[in-house]
Amino acid sequence: MTMIQDAPITSNSSAAKAPRRFQALIGFGLAAVVLFGVAPVVLGDFRLSLLAKYLCMAIVAVGIGLAWGRGGMLTLGQGVFFGLGGYAMAMHLKLADAEPGQLPDFMQLYGQLDALPWWWKPFANPAFALAATVLLPMLVALLLGLLIFRRRVRGAYFAILSQALCAALAIFLIGQQGTTGGTNGLTDIQGFFGYDLNDPLNRRTVYFVVAAALLAVLGVAWQLMRSRYGELLVAVRDGEERVRFLGYDPANVKLVAYVVAAGMAGLAGALFVPAVGIISPALIGVVPSIEFVIGVAVGGRASLVGPALGAIAVAWARTALSERLPSAWTYFEGLLFILPVVFLPGGLASLAGFLRRRRAPEEVPA
Numbered sequence: 001m002t003m004i005q006d007a008p009i010t011s012n013s014s015a016a017k018a019p020r021r022f023q024a025l026i027g028f029g030l031a032a033v034v035l036f037g038v039a040p041v042v043l044g045d046f047r048l049s050l051l052a053k054y055l056c057m058a059i060v061a062v063g064i065g066l067a068w069g070r071g072g073m074l075t076l077g078q079g080v081f082f083g084l085g086g087y088a089m090a091m092h093l094k095l096a097d098a099e100p101g102q103l104p105d106f107m108q109l110y111g112q113l114d115a116l117p118w119w120w121k122p123f124a125n126p127a128f129a130l131a132a133t134v135l136l137p138m139l140v141a142l143l144l145g146l147l148i149f150r151r152r153v154r155g156a157y158f159a160i161l162s163q164a165l166c167a168a169l170a171i172f173l174i175g176q177q178g179t180t181g182g183t184n185g186l187t188d189i190q191g192f193f194g195y196d197l198n199d200p201l202n203r204r205t206v207y208f209v210v211a212a213a214l215l216a217v218l219g220v221a222w223q224l225m226r227s228r229y230g231e232l233l234v235a236v237r238d239g240e241e242r243v244r245f246l247g248y249d250p251a252n253v254k255l256v257a258y259v260v261a262a263g264m265a266g267l268a269g270a271l272f273v274p275a276v277g278i279i280s281p282a283l284i285g286v287v288p289s290i291e292f293v294i295g296v297a298v299g300g301r302a303s304l305v306g307p308a309l310g311a312i313a314v315a316w317a318r319t320a321l322s323e324r325l326p327s328a329w330t331y332f333e334g335l336l337f338i339l340p341v342v343f344l345p346g347g348l349a350s351l352a353g354f355l356r357r358r359r360a361p362e363e364v365p366a
Helices: 002-006 011-042 045-070 078-097 105-110 126-150 155-175 200-226 228-238 240-245 250-276 286-299 306-324 329-343 348-363
Strands: none
Touching (some): 011 045, 045 228, 200 228, 240 250, 286 306
């Protein structure tokens, strides 16, 4: 193990990493041009708001790609962390929209409370609310991960458990109508830190914030995947027992990826609220969590940008097809998940390599 850790980086390895960094910079540059230059010019206000929603899904997908694609953890419960971040942001915005000394509108409507619940009060502070959107999901993931990974829960059991936690959160929120809005959730978000969300210019600003957050999340994921930790995470995925014999604790390795993915999902949920204007149990339950995974599978879970592109494509397809075939969209969604798993396990990101391999025998001379 000492030899592995202390092995010097040769000039060949440095030369091999240089083109990768250059390619990554080119990729990030092209993405920035598309997101900040092309999309705002080509798309109208409504379509740009839809794209902001899709980019929020892409942020969640990047985290799933890190945990599932690199770490082998099929996270079917990212709706938990997406919801925690979303509700933390929505609680602050609802308090900001309320008149001084007044309860949020839904609490007045239901008439069940005379005073603001104690656990709502800290979210009136914008700094606390912003920190909670990311740190609260990460803290919950840390506690869950310590319980799950220390007991070596993995595979299908981990997937089922994460999905059960997601369903439990949705049921809990539905049952707390007076404090969380129940089935309706927290709706009619009017402002975002003093800016009126009914103003198209401010909604464009929200889009730019979401796009910048996506690029930042991709940068964090790229750094983790290319680091020594990223190599160790792949090693845990492919041979957990071997990594344990080398002196590493696989539970800690997986825990880091799980917590980082939770933070990304919380950030996405927080940005989803001003982009869409609502957060509800229907957006964080079992079905949305599965849809996150479908987007990652379609795009390619082992790549960097594949999960993000897949999530955007699936979200766009859902909007387009549900408008034309509202009763049949669920079947198309299931088909989108089955086809990549059966015919293209690497997702759309591996399509170019797949086509090259198909053409290779024809290019070899007889």
